[in-house]
Amino acid sequence: MRAIVFGGADIDDYSFCKKYINSENIIICCDRGLLHADRLEVKPDYIVGDFDSVADTLLKEYREKNFDIEEYPSHKNYTDLELGINIAIEKGADDIIIMGGIGSRIDHTFGNMHLLYMLLKKNIKACLINEHNYITLTNSKLKLKGDKGETVSVLPFMGDAFGVTLKGFEYPLNDATMKCGESLGVSNVVVDDEAFVEVKEGCLAVMKARD
Template sequence: MHWVLLANGPLTLSPVIRQVISTAERLIGVDGGSRHLRAMGMLPHLAVGDMDSISEELLQEYRQADVELHLHPPKKDATDLELALELALTRGASRISILGGTGGRLDHTLGNIFLLSRCLPAGIPACIMDQEQCVHLTDQSLTLSGAVGDTLSLLPATPEASGVSLTGLEYPLQDATLTFGTSWGMSNVFVETQATVTLRSGRLFVFHLFRS
């Protein structure tokens, strides 16, 4: 089941974002992220957070529409997005897409990207994306569909990512080792409509930047 989580960061409702939302089997409005759905005339299936970034009017609208509410106090040990992600995981999500989790404060963006690690132990495909890019965290083979001319960058999320091989890209790699803190994996280019990343050990952040 595909769960789409809408966080409160900047988000342009581009065709690619609307397409992702249209494939959702469950939509979670993460606190003020519900505003993105409201702009499309849609209601979430669930709303999660302390609701300090949502109007009382919209909250009342959710109550009247029987939207499932998961309300939390402002002082807590996890962000609203982490709480929403944990809810999706416990409810049987088989795929998770996070929208509105990039841009704005850099600490929030990095923290949100690092939350992808919560999905790895269960083997659940997850990404965080906006209208310009999609970010994955992987410890196994990953195949991405894109357009010729799209950009792909790799950043190790562990001290080393070894056995890294790439296909479908302008600069192929074969059994390479990428180390944390280097930029060797940056700015590769799709030469086919599919690109594959494989690795033997470690973890990689995979950034897929859409051609403008």
């Protein structure tokens, strides 16, 4: 089951969102993420957060319509996005797409990548996406379909990565070691109809990016 989790980072062009969302998804809005669901005319199943960034008028509108809203204090040990992800886990999601999780606040974006790592450890498929980026993590094998010509960066995450193989890329690797503190893996290009990423030990961040 797929969950769409909306965070509060800006989304300027919503066209990319629509191909990921259907009526069978769980929709979870984290604080200002409610704005994105509202603009997409997507009905949220859960609204969660401390609500320090969503417009009061918008939140009031959803309160009056009796949507499921969970409010937390601003002083807490979890970000609003993590609260939303925890709901997705509790509801049995095995595929979580995070929209509004990549923004101008690099600390939030980096923290959200750590949430991807938490989900990876739970064997839950997950990614962060916006108009220009797609970020996911793997600790085994990953196949990229239909991405010929796209720029893809592959970097070690949370430590060195061993036994890294990249196939279908302009710069392939075979059973290589990728070390933290090096830029090897930035701005590779997919040259085949399918590309493959494999790591035997460790974790890789796989990032599609375009200007």
